[in-house]
Amino acid sequence: MKKEVNEQSSSIPILEIQKILNRFKIGDSKGNLLVENGIEETNTKVCIEKFQYVIKQEADGSVNETTWGAIKDILSKPLLKIGTDKYTETRYLQWRLNIYVDGIFGNMTRVAVMKFQNENRLNVDGVVGKATWKKLIG
Numbered sequence: 001m002k003k004e005v006n007e008q009s010s011s012i013p014i015l016e017i018q019k020i021l022n023r024f025k026i027g028d029s030k031g032n033l034l035v036e037n038g039i040e041e042t043n044t045k046v047c048i049e050k051f052q053y054v055i056k057q058e059a060d061g062s063v064n065e066t067t068w069g070a071i072k073d074i075l076s077k078p079l080l081k082i083g084t085d086k087y088t089e090t091r092y093l094q095w096r097l098n099i100y101v102d103g104i105f106g107n108m109t110r111v112a113v114m115k116f117q118n119e120n121r122l123n124v125d126g127v128v129g130k131a132t133w134k135k136l137i138g
Contacts, residue, residue, distance in 0.1 A: 012063055013038050020071055021047045023137050025096065026054070031038045054095045056103070074137070080105055080113075080128035093128060096136055 015038035018130040022033045027050075028043045035043075045061035052059040054105075055070045062122040070088045078086050080093060087103040110126035117124045120135045128136075 012068060013036050014044060017048065018044060020026070020075070021051060024051065024092070025075065027067055054101065055091050064114045077130065077133035077137070081126065082106065082110055 015036060018034045018036045018038070019068045021044075022036065026047045027033050028046050032043075034047055035041075048063060048067070049059040049061045051071075052061075052067055055067075057066055057070065058125070070092075073086070074089055074092050078089055079083075079091060082105055084090060084105045086105070088115055090109065091101050091103040093105075094103070094109055094112070097109070097116055099108060099112045113128055113132065114126045115123050116122075116135070117126075118130060120132075122131050122135060
């Protein structure tokens, strides 16, 4: 049965959440991406909890207003660079780059971004702009 994830003011279809979590490369406990079937299953809840953990929210497995806001913030693909105050987006970036996650875009993050850009044949400048976001989340 297809269900929707409740948000305070509206509902987000499970299928949309599954697609976004896969786009963000948030896998289940074994690292597998979700089956995009629109069915609320344990693995979907596990992936929502994992995302909430990454962005430092209470990991309850439900997409509430705060979680949905964080998803929208990341999907907006903001410019990230040294000194950026985009805490949630920076935490997600650091997690994707497999470096220490603290939400602060400092030199360690810049160096990891440069490595990612080099590995993906992007302009190497240590700034997460449109091209880098496209490689990260499409």
